[in-house]
Amino acid sequence: MRxxxxxxxxxxxxxxxxxxxxxxxALADPIRRAILRRLDGRDLLVSEIAAAFTISLQAVSxxxxxxxxAGLVNQERTGRISRCRLDAGPIFEAAVWLNRYSxxxxxxxxxxxxxxxxxxxxxxxxxxxxxxxxxxxxxxxRK
Amino acid sequence: MRxxxxxxxxxxxxxxxxxxxxxxxALADPIRRAILRRLDGRDLLVSEIAAAFTISLQAVSxxxxxxxxAGLVNQERTGRISRCRLDAGPIFEAAVWLNRYSxxxxxxxxxxxxxxxxxxxxxxxxxxxxxxxxxxxxxxxRK
DNA sequence: GCCATAATCAACTGTATGGTTGATTATCAA
DNA sequence: TTGATAATCAACCATACAGTTGATTATGGC
Numbered sequence: 001m002r003x004x005x006x007x008x009x010x011x012x013x014x015x016x017x018x019x020x021x022x023x024x025x026a027l028a029d030p031i032r033r034a035i036l037r038r039l040d041g042r043d044l045l046v047s048e049i050a051a052a053f054t055i056s057l058q059a060v061s062x063x064x065x066x067x068x069x070a071g072l073v074n075q076e077r078t079g080r081i082s083r084c085r086l087d088a089g090p091i092f093e094a095a096v097w098l099n100r101y102s103x104x105x106x107x108x109x110x111x112x113x114x115x116x117x118x119x120x121x122x123x124x125x126x127x128x129x130x131x132x133x134x135x136x137x138x139x140x141x142r143k
Numbered sequence: 144m145r146x147x148x149x150x151x152x153x154x155x156x157x158x159x160x161x162x163x164x165x166x167x168x169a170l171a172d173p174i175r176r177a178i179l180r181r182l183d184g185r186d187l188l189v190s191e192i193a194a195a196f197t198i199s200l201q202a203v204s205x206x207x208x209x210x211x212x213a214g215l216v217n218q219e220r221t222g223r224i225s226r227c228r229l230d231a232g233p234i235f236e237a238a239v240w241l242n243r244y245s246x247x248x249x250x251x252x253x254x255x256x257x258x259x260x261x262x263x264x265x266x267x268x269x270x271x272x273x274x275x276x277x278x279x280x281x282x283x284x285r286k
Numbered sequence: 287g288c289c290a291t292a293a294t295c296a297a298c299t300g301t302a303t304g305g306t307t308g309a310t311t312a313t314c315a316a
Numbered sequence: 317t318t319g320a321t322a323a324t325c326a327a328c329c330a331t332a333c334a335g336t337t338g339a340t341t342a343t344g345g346c
Binding site for chain 2 (some may be wrong): 017020021029030080091095097
């Protein structure tokens, strides 16, 4: 949760920019958003995801690849099956961007962050989600 | 800030879906994000915005039209000039979506909201931003 | 080994998008 | 009235993208 403490950081890396392109354009498709929704809380196989849609399995596979490239989904292949897992880290980065560029929302968000700092200093640091590693806002960047 | 209190609302309208398509795909372009950044805090003419970029004014005008269609920018034309103003409402809707579908971040967000409710009940209600009406999470929807 | 299954790869199609240049509209100033 | 300016419209081009169908790879069960 360190990123929450750096909300006022206005540095602008070209790296982040490229990542934001991928994340926002990944989120711009309703099918991909539906895939993310289905992956929330449980991991699924490609075929399990595809069963929910009318388009071909190949098309769904391509959508998943887009989500993987954006860092929103991790795919772990064991044998012939490929298990898909949500990674909320880049989404948090996107949310930070949304809140950062707008002074109004930044004020609100900063205020909220300070409030959390004050009344719940213990909870904000450790093991926020059971059974799954906490999403790392800047981590797992490949290439 | 009422929308923050309804984060757990899982209703899914096709209307919102179309809006999210437009908002996220508008945000997926680095030039459009740069335009929004420049519009944060001050209104600008199309030509003033275009001066900051190397692409043609026509291209910038098209980018602005995309932002207008997504509801992120309001354009008020007086005479031959056209003043562009940021509207953060749809961005808040997008942020809500980002936080809603992920249980983890929803927990964090709800916790923050409760914290705000507890320690700053007065500040959260009035005049959050000087010189400009506060963005309305659901408001200003045209058509 | 044999075959069904899970998933990706490959090639192709139609459409959307981002950019260009050139023309057009409308307004302001002289 | 004439001309410069602000902005959009229009046509065009290249590329990217979402979808299809068909082939391929690799694994698991019998």
